[in-house]
Amino acid sequence: MTIATPILFDCDPGHDDAIALVMAHRSPAIKLLGVTTTCGNAEVKKTTANALRILEYIGAGDVPVAQGCHRPLARSLVLGTADGPSGLEGSPYLPQATIKPVDQHAVDFLADKLRASPEPILVVATGPLSNIGLMILKHRDVLPKIKELIWMGGVFYRKSEIITPTEFNAFCDPEALKIVLDSGVPILMVGLDVTMQVLIEAPQYAELATIDTPLGKLVNDWLLFYEKLHRNSMGVGGAMHDPLALALAIDPTLVRTRPAHIGVDLTGTYAFGATVADFWSERGEKDNARIAHEVDADRFFKLMFDLLGD
Secondary structure, three states, X not given: OOOOEEEEEEEOOOHHHHHHHHHHHHOOOEEEEEEEEOOXXXXXXXXXXXXXXXXXXXXXXXXXXXXXXXXXXXXXXXXXXXXXXXXXXOXXXXXXXXXXXXXXXHHHHHHHHHHHXXXXXXXXXXXXXXXXHHHHHHOHHHHHHEEEEEEOOOOOOOOOOOOOOOOHHHHXXXXXXXXHHOOOOOEEEOOHHHHOOOEOOHHHHHXXXXXXXXXXXXXXXXXXXXXXXXXXXXXXXXXXXXXXXXHHHHOHHHEEEEEEXXXXXXXXXXXXXXXEEEOOOOOOOOOOEEEEEEEOHHHHHHHHHHHHHO
């Protein structure tokens, strides 16, 4: 019998966040305690609306959703561009939700859920870390209740979708990222080093075409829109950034990791928001994260398509 892992999911839907939400709800290995939203791929009112639309559509309307930060902690909001103005273009037939978010800010919602849990909880975050950073500042007593933070963000070796070597979630709110990195919370960084190894190309579209359901069609339409930026700027299909981060809550053996001390550049002219890894303690700092650097892409895609096709 599968024992479901309780998780809290902080996100900014977003097409790949949307697929990760579907996977979280449909996996018997996960108990989705709540969803919090932040700005990033779109303004927070839009990402909240998108989360509610997705959850209601897939029969998860009972999962509480709390709206969070409308801007980064210390600077103006720079929006992502991959997901279109609404944050979830390509699915005009997806109904607007009838359910509403809870009447509580995401930061306080997260803290209350962690505080109430008898055991530490896994937190998965797939957007800028504004909510998590603010929670750390406001509710430090709950930090021991975070079993691990799995965060989709950062880049260390591979080409970025922003400016090499910067990844969007880090670039959007680097001050929040620094707060999180300095907090002592266990962190697994799932960055472009591995997410750019799980690309939706012709074989994956062929597999998706075998899922002859309304959900399969919806996901296909999401991906056709989402891949445009990747195809035009980098010549590859859409990367499954957020689904991979979520998948590690189900099967952490999908990736290999390396510990390191991670710093974030808050002042650079050309590398602002860059994540900088010290693997050999050259700066004399203790490791503050694990970095995913290798992924079993075939096993990941099998897991993803099994969950979408159930």
